[in-house]
Amino acid sequence: MNESDEIQRLRQRVAELEARESRESHERPAPNDRDARLAEAERAAQMGTWEWDVTTGTVSWSAELYRILGYEPDVDRPSAELYFQALHPEDRERARAEAEENAREGRERSSRLRVVRKAGEVREVVTAGTASRDAQGNIIRLYGTVLDLTDRAHLEARLRQAEKMEALGRLAGGVAHDINNVLTVILGFAGIVARQTKSPDVQEIIRAAETASDLTRQLLAFSRQVQIKSTVVDLNELLRASSKMLARAVGEDVRIATDIAPEPFPVRMEGTQITQLLLNLVINARDAMPRGGTVRIRSMLDLATAYAARGGRRWIRLEVEDEGVGMDVATIARIFDPFFTTKPHGQGTGLGLSTVFGIVQRAGGRIDVSSSPGRGARFEIRLPIETVVDVHAEAPASVPTPVTPATPILLIEDDPGVARVVAETLTGAGYLVHTAGCGDEAEELWLQHRDDIALLVSDVVMPGRSGPDLAHQFRVDRPDLPVLFVTGHAPDWVSERGVEITDPILEKPFSAAQLLDAVSLHAARRVRVVS
Numbered sequence: 445m446n447e448s449d450e451i452q453r454l455r456q457r458v459a460e461l462e463a464r465e466s467r468e469s470h471e472r473p474a475p476n477d478r479d480a481r482l483a484e485a486e487r488a489a490q491m492g493t494w495e496w497d498v499t500t501g502t503v504s505w506s507a508e509l510y511r512i513l514g515y516e517p518d519v520d521r522p523s524a525e526l527y528f529q530a531l532h533p534e535d536r537e538r539a540r541a542e543a544e545e546n547a548r549e550g551r552e553r554s555s556r557l558r559v560v561r562k563a564g565e566v567r568e569v570v571t572a573g574t575a576s577r578d579a580q581g582n583i584i585r586l587y588g589t590v591l592d593l594t595d596r597a598h599l600e601a602r603l604r605q606a607e608k609m610e611a612l613g614r615l616a617g618g619v620a621h622d623i624n625n626v627l628t629v630i631l632g633f634a635g636i637v638a639r640q641t642k643s644p645d646v647q648e649i650i651r652a653a654e655t656a657s658d659l660t661r662q663l664l665a666f667s668r669q670v671q672i673k674s675t676v677v678d679l680n681e682l683l684r685a686s687s688k689m690l691a692r693a694v695g696e697d698v699r700i701a702t703d704i705a706p707e708p709f710p711v712r713m714e715g716t717q718i719t720q721l722l723l724n725l726v727i728n729a730r731d732a733m734p735r736g737g738t739v740r741i742r743s744m745l746d747l748a749t750a751y752a753a754r755g756g757r758r759w760i761r762l763e764v765e766d767e768g769v770g771m772d773v774a775t776i777a778r779i780f781d782p783f784f785t786t787k788p789h790g791q792g793t794g795l796g797l798s799t800v801f802g803i804v805q806r807a808g809g810r811i812d813v814s815s816s817p818g819r820g821a822r823f824e825i826r827l828p829i830e831t832v833v834d835v836h837a838e839a840p841a842s843v844p845t846p847v848t849p850a851t852p853i854l855l856i857e858d859d860p861g862v863a864r865v866v867a868e869t870l871t872g873a874g875y876l877v878h879t880a881g882c883g884d885e886a887e888e889l890w891l892q893h894r895d896d897i898a899l900l901v902s903d904v905v906m907p908g909r910s911g912p913d914l915a916h917q918f919r920v921d922r923p924d925l926p927v928l929f930v931t932g933h934a935p936d937w938v939s940e941r942g943v944e945i946t947d948p949i950l951e952k953p954f955s956a957a958q959l960l961d962a963v964s965l966h967a968a969r970r971v972r973v974v975s
Contacts, residue, residue, distance in 0.1 A: 482506075483506065483507055483508070486506055486507070486508035487507075487508050487511075489591070490508070490512070490591065490592035490595070491508065491589050491590065491591045491592070492505065492506050492507075492508035492509025492510070492511070492512045492513075492589065492590045492592075493505075493506045493508075493509060493587070493588070493589050493590075494506070494509055494522070494527075494587065494588060494589075494590065495585065495586070495587040496524070496585065496586040496587065497584070497585055498547070498583055498584055498585060498586065499584055503522045503523050503524060504522060505517075505522040509590055512559065512567060512569060512590055512592045513527065513530040513559055513561070513590075514530060514559070514561030514562050514563070514565070514567075515530070524543070528540060530559050530560065530561070531557055531558065531559060531560070532557070532558035532559070532560050532566065533560075534558075535557045535558050538555070538557075539555065539557055539571075542555055543573075546573050546574075546575065546586060547575075547583070547586060551574075551575075552572070552573070552574040553572070553573065554570055554571060554572040554573075555570070555571050556568070556569070556570050556593075557569055557570075557571060558773075564814075564816075566814075567592055567594045568592075568593045568594050568597045569590050569591060569592055569593060569594075570590075570591045570593055571588060571589070571590050571591075572588050572589050572591075573586060573587070573588030573589075574586070574587065574588060575587075598812075601777070622932065623656075623660055623932070624657075624660065624932030624951070624952035624953050625859045625861070625862050625932045625952060626861075627653050627656055627657050627660070627952065627953035628861075628862050628865065628866075628932070628952040628953040628954060629859075629861035629862055629864075629865050630649065630653045630953075631650065631653045631654070631657075631953050631954070631955050631956075632862075632865030632866065632868075632869060632955075632956060632959075633865055634646055634649045634650045634653065635650065635869070635955055635956040635957075636865070636868060636869070636872070636956070638650065653953065657953045675712070675713075675714065676710050676711070676712050676830045677710070677711065677712075677713060677718070678708045678709060678710055679709040679710070679711045679713075679718065679743060679760065679762070679827070680704050680705055680706075680707070680708060680709045680743055681708070682718045682719065683702065683704050683718075683722070683741065683743060683762075684702070684704055686718075686719055686722055686723075687700060687702055689719070689723075690722060690723065690726050690739075690741075693723060693726065693727060693730075694726060694727070694729075694730040694739065695730070697733075697735070697736030697737075698729075698730050698733060698736055698737060698738070698739060699736075699737075699738045699739070700726070700738075700739050700741065701738050701739070701740045701741070702740075702741045702742070703740070703741070703742040703743075704741070704742070704743050705743050705744055705745070705760075709743060709760045709829060710829060710830040711760070711807065711827045711828070711829065711830060712807060712808075712828075712830050713803070713806075713807045713827075717803045717806075717807075720799065720803065721799075721800050721803050721804070721825075722741070722764070724796040724797065724799055724800050725764040725797075725800060725823055726739055726741075726764065727796065728796055728797065729764065729765075729766035729768060729821070730766075731768075732766055732768025732769050732770075732820070732821065733766055733767060733768040733769075734769075737766065737767035737768065738766075738767055739764065739765070739766050740763070740764070740765045740766075741762075741763070741764055742761075742762070742763040742765075743760060743761070743762050743763075744760065744761055744763075745758065745759075745760055745761070746758075746759040746760055746761040746826055757828045757829060758828075758829040759826050759827065759828055759829060760826070760827055760829055761824055761825070761826050762824075762825040762826075762827065763822060763823065763824050763825075764822070764823045764825075765820065765821070765822040765823070766820045766821055766822075767820045768820050768821060769817070769818065769820075770815045770816050770817045770818050770819045770820055770821055771813075771815040771816070771817070771821060772816070772817050776813055776815060779797050779813065780797050780798055780800075780801040780811075781798065782798045784798075800823075804825055804827070807827055807828075808827070808828050809825060809826050809827040809828065810825075810826050811823060811824065811825045811826075812824045812826075851874075851875050851876065851898045851899070852875075852876045852877075852878065852893060852896045852897050852898055853870060853875050853876065853877050853878070853897070853898065853899045853900075853901055853963070854878050854880070854886065854889055854890065854893070854897045854899070854900050854901070854902075855867055855870070855877050855878065855879045855880065855901045855902070856879075856880045856881075856882075856883075856885075856886045856900070856901070856902040856903060856906070856911060856914060857879070857880075857881065857901075857902070857903045857906075857930070858881055858882060858903060858906040858907060859903070860881070862903075862930075862952070863879055863881060866901070866930075866959065867879050869956045869959055869960065870901075870959070870960075870963065873960050875963070878893055878897075882906065882907065882908055882909075883906070883908045883909035883913075883914055884908075886902075886914055887914075887917075890918055890921075894918070894921055894922060897922070897925065898926070899925075899926050899927070899928060899963065900914075900915055900918060900925055900926070900927045900928070901927075901928050901929075901930065901963065902914060902915060902927065902928075902929055902930070903929070903930055903931060904929050904930070904931040904945070904949075905931065911929055912929070912945055915927045915929075915947070926947075927947040927948075928947065928948055928949075928950060928962055928963060929945060929947055929948065929949045929950070930949070930950045930951075930952060930954070931949060931950075931951060931952060932951075932952040932953075948962065948965075950962045
């Protein structure tokens with residue numbers, strides 16, 4: 445499922461909830477089973493009702509209102525004060541003032557509030573109230589509804605987050621080409637200089653460019669603009685294997701406590717993504733505990749009905765909990781936003797939790813967070829369990845076959861800087877390079893050297909004719925022509941624009957060593973011996 449499909453699914457679910465609330469709240473049951481049907485309609489719509497007889501002071505709540513507020517009908521006696529106690533402290537005074545105004549003036553009004561249940565769970569509700577009067581116009585009764593919006597609010601929040609990521613993904617895919625071209629030039633020429641001198645300044649340039657490259661890939665990863673090869677891996681095995689690494693990452697003031705289920709939990713993910721997910725969450729927890737503390741990592745089967753029965757599959761829950769400073773409601777609402785961070789300037793990119801969100805979404809799961817100021821934070825990740833348990837490791841990559849020195853290569857690259865650094869790197873390794881900056885130049889060089897060209901190295905997206913189009917044309921003459929594509933765009937970005945590529949792709953930015961390895965491997969695939 446791609447990002448757009450996920451957004452469509454979330455939008456449909458929000459619409460279904462809205463339709464159900466509207467339908468159920470307007471149902472009028474038959475007189476003979478009015479109470480039972482009304483109770484069922486309230487339960488389905490997650491809407492409780494209340495009534496206050498002003499003349500007697502009697503307050504009554506429906507069974508659904510008890511559930512929404514977190515009270516027990518046989519234990520808790522309904523009253524206005526008990527209702528206000530259930531509200532979030534930040535909403536309580538506003539709700540009192542509105543209730544007093546309603547009791548005094550009898551005007552219809554609604555308000556959005558938060559309910560805090562006894563166990564600490566926060567629910568979002570919308571209240572509506574009105575009044576009835578006697579013949580003299582005196583208010584004799586107040587009554588109204590409390591609608592639980594929590595499930596819909598969660599879906600709307602996920603929809604907003606998915607839309608943000610889709611928009612940012614489009615932006616990232618569009619600018620990545622230019623950024624990665626620049627980084628390729630920096631890495632390439634810095635590598636050439638590094639081979640000629642041992643200056644530490646050059647190594648700093650390379651490290652800075654590699655850091656920029658990692659940030660770009662991280663941005664593309666959480667926005668689903670990079671292709672990730674997923675396999676079935678045992679989550680619990682990876683959790684146990686990561687414990688020592690995580691302990692080193694957080695330092696001596698923070699303790700990692702694990703409670704990992706003994707049985708295998710097969711999930712479909714790329715193994716390094718789990719490590720990245722854990723590392724981001726644990727580092728985030730460490731930074732929230734400046735005086736030290738404990739980070740608890742737990743894995744367990746999720747037996748909640750909402751997940752256990754979904755799609756006929758079992759689900760697991762991974763929890764990462766800290767004892768840190770916690771977060772308020774406003775911060776929680778933004779923590780998965782790209783570039784949002786509460787850390788001091790220069791100490792955070794704001795991509796860590798966004799990356800976590802993207803990894804979980806890509807795996808078909810979801811992530812929730814619960815926190816309050818001064819009470820730490822708990823991240824709950826739910827993932828579907830795969831039915832395949834036996835996981836086989838990938839076969840080791842074959843060793844590239846050396847290519848004959850002076851092998852002719854046709855290079856097509858419209859960016860002059862990238863073309864120069866690639867050509868110099870290949871020439872320095874003993875290749876004979878014919879360089880073209882556009883499709884017309886490439887066609888001329890092909891007509892001159894088509895019988896000798898052992899490998900076509902081409903950018904994918906170029907003004908005029910694209911690399912795949914040129915490769916297809918040249919293979920009419922040479923069906924066995926090996927092709928290596930290089931691109932600053934993410935492969936997903938390319939495929940979404942209708943460009944089908946089955947040949948190997950080397951993503952920019954790349955180092956000289958990565959370029960030479962790729963060229964050596966792919967030129968040796970179907971290359972004819974060139975004398």
